Amino acid sequence: MRKPFTLLMSAVCLYAFLSFAPAAPGQATDPAAKLQALSQQLKLTPQQKMQMLPILKQEGPKLEAIKNNTSLSGMQKMRQLRAIHNESAPQLQKILSPAQYQQLQAIRQQEIQQAIAKKRAGR
Helix, strand or coil, X not given: CHHHHHHHHHHHHHHHXXXXXXXXXXXXXXXXXXXXXXXXXXXXXXXXXXXXXXXHHHHHHHHHHHHHCCCCCHHHHHHHHHHHHHHHHHHHHHHCCHHHHHHHHHHHXXXXXXXXXXXXXXX
């Protein structure tokens, strides 16, 4: 009886925390804020949110380092960002429905394009 209650309370707390974290898709650097943005776009369930948060926490610093690296060409950024996305793809495919995963792919492609555009603007 205690375990389901603890799990439920954890989910409620996580959901409440994420509900107050404002974020614009593609601009969120904090994993919780990014999850909130993705949650709205992909219509994630509370369980999906809990499963995705550790993945986003692991990816976040790597993605930001690539996006902010001005020494990389646009093509290099694209390759490195895709490599990180491909690392987490099998986990995300288990969590998301096929439609949600396809939408996530489109969101990530847009983020890659923004990172490349940022590089071009910095020249």
